[in-house]
Amino acid sequence: xxxxxxxxxxxxxxxxxxxxxxxxxxxxxxxxxxxxxxxxxxxxxxxxxxxxxxxxxxxxxxxxxxxxxxxxxxxxxxxxxxxxxxxxxxxxxxxxxxxxxxxxxxxxxxxxxxxxxxxxxxxxxxxxxxxxxxxxxxxxxxxxxxxxxxxxxxxxxxxxxxxxxxxxxxxxxxxxxxxxxxxxxxxxxxxxxxxxxxxxxxxxxxxxxxxxxxxxxxxxxxxxxxxxxxxxxxxxxxxxxxxxxxxxxxxxxxxxxxxxxxxxxxxxxxxxxxxxxxxxxxxxxxxxxxxxxxxxxxxxxxxxxxxxxxxxxxxxxxxxxxxxxxxxxxxxxxxxxxxxxxxxxxxxxxxxxxxxxxxxxxxxxxxxxxxxxxxxxxxxxxxxxxxxxxxxxxxxxx
Amino acid sequence: xxxxxxxxxxxxxxxxxxxxxxxxxxxxxxxxxxxxxxxxxxxxxxxxxxxxxxxxxxxxxxxxxxxxxxxxxxxxxxxxxxxxxxxxxxxxxxxxxxxxxxxxxxxxxxxxxxxxxxxxxxxxxxxxxxxxxxxxxxxxxxxxxxxxxxxxxxxxxxxxxxxxxxxxxxxxxxxxxxxxxxxxxxxxxxxxxxxxxxxxxxxxxxxxxxxxxxxxxxxxxxxxxxxxxxxxxxxxxxxxxxxxxxxxxxxxxxxxxxxxxxxxxxxxxxxxxxxxxxxxxxxxxxxxxxxxxxxxxxxxxxxxxxxxxxxxxxxxxxxxxxxxxxxxxxxxxxxxxxxxxxxxxxxxxxxxxxxxxxxxxxxxxxxxxxxxxxxxxxxx
Ligand SMILES: Cc1ncc(COP(=O)(O)O)c(C=O)c1O
Ligand SMILES: Cc1ncc(COP(=O)(O)O)c(C=O)c1O
Numbered sequence: 091x092x093x094x095x096x097x098x099x100x101x102x103x104x105x106x107x108x109x110x111x112x113x114x115x116x117x118x119x120x121x122x123x124x125x126x127x128x129x130x131x132x133x134x135x136x137x138x139x140x141x142x143x144x145x146x147x148x149x150x151x152x153x154x155x156x157x158x159x160x161x162x163x164x165x166x167x168x169x170x171x172x173x174x175x176x177x178x179x180x181x182x183x184x185x186x187x188x189x190x191x192x193x194x195x196x197x198x199x200x201x202x203x204x205x206x207x208x209x210x211x212x213x214x215x216x217x218x219x220x221x222x223x224x225x226x227x228x229x230x231x232x233x234x235x236x237x238x239x240x241x242x243x244x245x246x247x248x249x250x251x252x253x254x255x256x257x258x259x260x261x262x263x264x265x266x267x268x269x270x271x272x273x274x275x276x277x278x279x280x281x282x283x284x285x286x287x288x289x290x291x292x293x294x295x296x297x298x299x300x301x302x303x304x305x306x307x308x309x310x311x312x313x314x315x316x317x318x319x320x321x322x323x324x325x326x327x328x329x330x331x332x333x334x335x336x337x338x339x340x341x342x343x344x345x346x347x348x349x350x351x352x353x354x355x356x357x358x359x360x361x362x363x364x365x366x367x368x369x370x371x372x373x374x375x376x377x378x379x380x381x382x383x384x385x386x387x388x389x390x391x392x393x394x395x396x397x398x399x400x401x402x403x404x405x406x407x408x409x410x411x412x413x414x415x416x417x418x419x420x421x422x423x424x425x426x427x428x429x430x431x432x433x434x435x436x437x438x439x440x441x442x443x444x445x446x447x448x449x450x451x452x453x454x455x456x457x458x459x460x461x462x463x464x465x466x467x468x469x470x471x472x473x474x475x476x477x478x479x480x481x482x483x484x485x486x487x488x
Numbered sequence: 489x490x491x492x493x494x495x496x497x498x499x500x501x502x503x504x505x506x507x508x509x510x511x512x513x514x515x516x517x518x519x520x521x522x523x524x525x526x527x528x529x530x531x532x533x534x535x536x537x538x539x540x541x542x543x544x545x546x547x548x549x550x551x552x553x554x555x556x557x558x559x560x561x562x563x564x565x566x567x568x569x570x571x572x573x574x575x576x577x578x579x580x581x582x583x584x585x586x587x588x589x590x591x592x593x594x595x596x597x598x599x600x601x602x603x604x605x606x607x608x609x610x611x612x613x614x615x616x617x618x619x620x621x622x623x624x625x626x627x628x629x630x631x632x633x634x635x636x637x638x639x640x641x642x643x644x645x646x647x648x649x650x651x652x653x654x655x656x657x658x659x660x661x662x663x664x665x666x667x668x669x670x671x672x673x674x675x676x677x678x679x680x681x682x683x684x685x686x687x688x689x690x691x692x693x694x695x696x697x698x699x700x701x702x703x704x705x706x707x708x709x710x711x712x713x714x715x716x717x718x719x720x721x722x723x724x725x726x727x728x729x730x731x732x733x734x735x736x737x738x739x740x741x742x743x744x745x746x747x748x749x750x751x752x753x754x755x756x757x758x759x760x761x762x763x764x765x766x767x768x769x770x771x772x773x774x775x776x777x778x779x780x781x782x783x784x785x786x787x788x789x790x791x792x793x794x795x796x797x798x799x800x801x802x803x804x805x806x807x808x809x810x811x812x813x814x815x816x817x818x819x820x821x822x823x824x825x826x827x828x829x830x831x832x833x834x835x836x837x838x839x840x841x842x843x844x845x846x847x848x849x850x851x852x853x854x855x856x857x858x859x860x861x862x863x864x865x866x867x868x
């Protein structure tokens with residue numbers, strides 16, 4: 091039995107993070123949820139199977155269809171998101187694939203804002219195309235272009251907010267309204283925002299996707315993905331997951347649940363340090379420009395202020411008068427952030443998008459994606475803020 | 489490097505072979521050696537394990553020590569410290585020490601002819617008077633359980649130094665976020681890593697941290713010889729816990745302060761024991777030896793006696809009825825019926841543990857949700 095429903099409407103987010111989705115009294119009376127390393131679940135007798143099939147009894151059947159620990163995590167994630175339901179996957183990409191494979195059939199179309207996570211766009215543009223699905227991409231935050239790209243085949247509108255690495259902020263009310271007006275479902279990848287800072291469901295968005303690998307799990311030690319939405323809309327998605335099999339493991343799910351316990355605290359710290367570091371960078375003479383939604387200079391500052399309660403730890407900045415090598419030298423000179431892709435963990439990470447993700451892209455394509463040679467992306471962790479600023483300062487001034 | 493940065497980076501160097509940001513979990517019991525009679529850094533997991541070593545390195549840095557040893561439980565750590573001594577040796581311990589430590593000293597160590605005298609650790613004269621020529625160690629705990637008594641660690645260190653004996657501090661309740669006993673002159677810091685260090689109620693562990701290399705070597709010898717080491721998976725979870733230790737403990741302390749003030753102002757409560765309140769007898773010392781908070785453990789007495797307190801402890805929704813402490817989930821217990829039920833009532837009362845005493849371990853839930861929960865439970 092789950093404890094009296096704890097949601098983000100009735101309780102503070104820390105309470106939701108620690109307690110929501112969990113039974114008050116757990117198996118074995120343990121305070122934490124056990125890790126069920128079970129590939130299958132036994133039935134006491136034939137009648138028990140029949141009761142299960144006739145839906146008279148809710149229980150597990152086989153690991154690919156569900157696991158008790160997974161249910162706890164899904165309930166907790168839904169409570170954080172303020173959605174009815176949530177489905178967990180083995181990675182963020184698996185979640186994206188799970189949704190688009192469910193919603194898009196041959197002949198259907200999907201429209202992306204072009205700053206959405208590049209692998210998501212690539213999956214639709216390069217792979218769903220094999221099944222006759224057409225992918226259209228329009229400039230991020232160009233709502234008219236998005237609306238113009240919709241036709242009677244369009245089934246899904248997808249964006250990320252904030253986007254990566256430019257941290258553009260989508261006006262979710264407008265985005266959701268376009269979908270509603272045309273009877274097209276909408277999906278927001280809110281990985282960079284997390285439910286601590288943004289609740290797309292409240293703006294009328296149908297599905298929220300997270301690479302839970304990032305802030306939700308928060309310790310750079312597991313992969314996971316989640317899609318939140320209404321039970322009804324997610325039902326076929328869940329069914330397909332059971333068939334395609336991109337489920338997460340019992341061990342990972344435990345670590346995710348454990349990470350979620352400190353989610354609210356970690357986010358407070360990421361938000362605080364993120365803003366402080368962004369402000370530091372903005373005033374540094376070697377920095378040309380900082381992309382961070384909490385800065386007044388940010389193009390989407392107003393939308394961000396209206397919709398978000400904090401801006402997370404991801405900061406992108408341009409180094410003044412630096413070619414790619416001079417920029418790389420700064421990345422190589424920092425000592426606390428590690429050089430690695432990904433974000434959202436306790437450890438700060440740093441990378442140069444040109445090298446890390448776009449090295450094999452033509453200069454024209456990079457220009458089109460807005461990836462500059464002198465661009466650095468910093469994922470601020472929860473180390474001491476002063477230590478991080480000190481470290482960046484020495485690297486910039488080295 | 490400041491505390492939070494250390495907790496994330498010291499002992500967690502990137503894996504040189506793969507670049508993994510989080511070091512791999514080494515579950516090996518044994519390690520292949522470069523040659524016969526040539527030893528690598530690790531040979532056998534009882535003697536040393538890379539994952540355990542990572543946790544030990546981090547906790548040593550956080551406590552300002554030069555070395556740490558991780559154990560299978562807090563009691564295994566304390567036991568290792570007591571194994572430093574021999575027949576005829578004597579230990580002086582505070583009266584407020586953890587019950588398991590009391591049991592170890594009085595029912596196990598005594599079998600080897602090591603005697604223990606208890607003295608009120610907040611009465612420095614009494615403590616010093618208990619020291620005999622055979623005394624080898626002073627063992628204290630601050631804050632003490634369940635009355636949150638505060639012991640002046642610096643003053644105890646001066647006494648220990650004067651008598652040429654070791655000072656051991658069970659710092660489980662304080663954590664290095666709030667108090668670093670080695671900096672105050674203690675020789676050994678002990679933790680039940682089961683509590684705040686791990687922080688998620690999901691593993692058992694213990695640690696000893698020291699500054700002095702010779703003392704470290706003696707303790708290491710005992711640990712290796714007796715074998716109560718922390719397992720690799722638990723070492724990984726403990727390291728993972730340390731990364732959020734500072735933010736957890738500060739937040740939990742803040743919430744505890746808020747609850748202590750609410751309770752202190754509530755007519756249904758007769759007494760609140762929390763070192764952050766100026767009415768607490770240890771407040772002035774706590775202010776000196778605790779940084780950025782007074783911990784997340786607090787006790788209070790409920791008007792209406794044993795039954796009323798029992799009812800209250802059974803009526804909370806977020807505070808779960810369980811012993812232990814220091815985790816993200818808030819816990820509640822009644823010492824008279826739970827943690828200290830094995831004492832005679834007279835002994836309990838003599839220790840100041842009233843029937844109506846309730847102890848809470850404040851977790852990470854929202855402060856207002858926790859207050860609402862206590863409030864409704866007090867009205868049951
Ligand atoms: C915004 C965003 N969406 C989706 C993903 C994909 O998630 P995962 O890496 O967990 O598959 C990532 C991460 O790489 C991401 O940053
Ligand atoms: C203050 C204190 N010291 C020591 C211990 C013993 O630790 P463990 O339970 O990890 O053996 C405990 C835990 O119960 C404790 O609260």
